[in-house]
Amino acid sequence: MLARSAYSVPQRILHWLMAILIFFNLLFPDGMNAWRRLIRHGQTPTPADIASANIHAYAGIAILLLAVVRLGLRLVSDVPTPPDDQPAFLHYIASVTHFLLYALIFAMPLTGIAAYYFGIDTAAFVHGGPIKSLLWAVVVLHIFGALVQHFYFKSNVLRRMTIG
Known part of the structure; x- marks a missing residue:
């Protein structure tokens, strides 16, 4: 059986959709921060404050749900093999980085849910x-x-998660 040269279309869509949502929540946490500040000081958030915080929360929940689907898809689908012509330590760094990404992609929304x-x-x-x-x-x-x-x-590492 030949090794895959790219991730499947569903894997790529999940990757980029999650990337967009993660960047959105990392770059725009203001609504959640404002809501938390009001609650911490015993003030009542306005409906706009609650809506803004909810957008952040719903994006986080979407990330968590997509991560579950993505991990399940990764477990049942083949993934491209790492490039052969590179030092072994790069494969190790890539593996550790991907493990940390998955761990943090689950930890971030779970702690956010616990907090909110x-x-x-x-x-x-x-x-x-x-x-x-x-x-x-x-x-x-x-x-x-x-x-x-x-x-x-x-290498084709970037292409296999973009255009295939």
Whole structure:
């Protein structure tokens, strides 16, 4: 059986849809932050505050649900093999980065749900602090790795998650 040269169309759609939602929530947490600040100070949020916070929450829940589908699809579908002509440590870094991405993609919405819907302050701190910072770092590493693969190593790693 020949190895796949690209991810399947559903895998690519899930990847990019999740990327958009993750960037949206990382870049625009203002509604949730305003809601949390009001609640913490004993003030009543306006319907607009609640709606803005809900947008952030619903995007996070969508990320979690898409991550479950994506992980299930990954478990039942073949994935392209890593490039052969590169140092082994790059394969290790890629594996660790992908593991961390999946872990953080699950941890971020779960801690957000715990904070927003159940009022767990520790979850709010972890969600908006260490997990958010680590997610940013791993996302940047992931993008950097894809660009290095494409421009320096001239591999098909970036193409197989974009145009196939």
